[in-house]
Amino acid sequence: MRGHVKYFVTTLLAIVVVSAPVLGLEPPEETQSNAVPCVVVIDPGHGGEDTGAVGPTGVAEKDITLGVAKKLSAGLREKANCSVILTREDDVFIPLEERTAMANRSSADIFLSIHVNAAHSKSVDGIETFFLSFDSTDEDARRLAAFENSFSASGHVRSDVGGDLLEILLDMANTESHHESAALAEAVQASLLKGVKREDRGVKQAPFTVLVGATMPAVLVEVGFISNPREERRLSSDKGQLKVADSITDGVIGFKKITGRGKDYIGFNRPDKKE
Numbered sequence: 001m002r003g004h005v006k007y008f009v010t011t012l013l014a015i016v017v018v019s020a021p022v023l024g025l026e027p028p029e030e031t032q033s034n035a036v037p038c039v040v041v042i043d044p045g046h047g048g049e050d051t052g053a054v055g056p057t058g059v060a061e062k063d064i065t066l067g068v069a070k071k072l073s074a075g076l077r078e079k080a081n082c083s084v085i086l087t088r089e090d091d092v093f094i095p096l097e098e099r100t101a102m103a104n105r106s107s108a109d110i111f112l113s114i115h116v117n118a119a120h121s122k123s124v125d126g127i128e129t130f131f132l133s134f135d136s137t138d139e140d141a142r143r144l145a146a147f148e149n150s151f152s153a154s155g156h157v158r159s160d161v162g163g164d165l166l167e168i169l170l171d172m173a174n175t176e177s178h179h180e181s182a183a184l185a186e187a188v189q190a191s192l193l194k195g196v197k198r199e200d201r202g203v204k205q206a207p208f209t210v211l212v213g214a215t216m217p218a219v220l221v222e223v224g225f226i227s228n229p230r231e232e233r234r235l236s237s238d239k240g241q242l243k244v245a246d247s248i249t250d251g252v253i254g255f256k257k258i259t260g261r262g263k264d265y266i267g268f269n270r271p272d273k274k275e
């Protein structure tokens with residue numbers, strides 16, 4: 001008889017555990033959205049012969065972007081339940097178009113291109129996050145895109161937007177991933193401002209080659225100004241890079257939350273999920 005009671009109690013416990021979600025005992029929404037796996041392609045800007053911008057003491061943008069990208073990769077794996085692919089893991093030159101192609105080939109859910117800004121004035125400071133658009137938000141955004149685009153497949157300067165690029169830009173306007181890119185840019189910018197506490201230069205739009213043709217939410221983050229001596233120092237330190245990486249990780253977690261609310265968001269952009 002006692003054996004029967006024990007069996008009954010064990011069975012009852014099993015039923016309670018198994019039916020916990022039905023009884024409304026699900027984990028909080030945040031935990032749910034984070035439980036949804038995702039694939040993120042991180043693109044450390046520049047590399048190899050393309051140094052990107054160079055700071056007052058000679059620190060190169062390409063080294064900061066790689067340092068941040070590696071720390072971000074670890075953060076996304078550990079905290080955001082994402083698998084991560086880097087467009088480069090070493091100091092090598094990868095054409096801009098190839099970086100986007102890598103993200104498309106790996107069916108990534110999110111594409112993050114990491115960059116560091118530069119200005120003529122050493123006092124300029126702040127963070128800005130971009131998503132793709134044919135129309136630049138302002139003159140500064142247009143100039144920045146022209147600089148970042150200056151290393152195309154052949155390494156030649158590309159100063160205009162026309163031909164194939166224009167066609168693709170017009171094509172992508174109003175697509176779902178374009179709206180998602182705006183949401184991703186907002187989430188990343190907000191968490192960076194919260195974590196790094198620098199001037200808010202805003203979420204902006206500009207025709208960056210590296211974002212053209214990406215079939216998933218894609219943004220380009222300018223994590224600070226290498227031309228500002230204090231910022232050059234901060235961004236070259238492990239501590240400074242980790243802070244930036246952790247903040248972007250929080251932004252990705254926030255994006256998963258607002259976009260999917262823990263449901264079936266990730267992967268919506270894949271062909272087999274399209275309606």
Ligand SMILES: [Zn+2]
Pocket residue numbers: 045046052053061114115116148
């Ligand atoms: Zn750059």
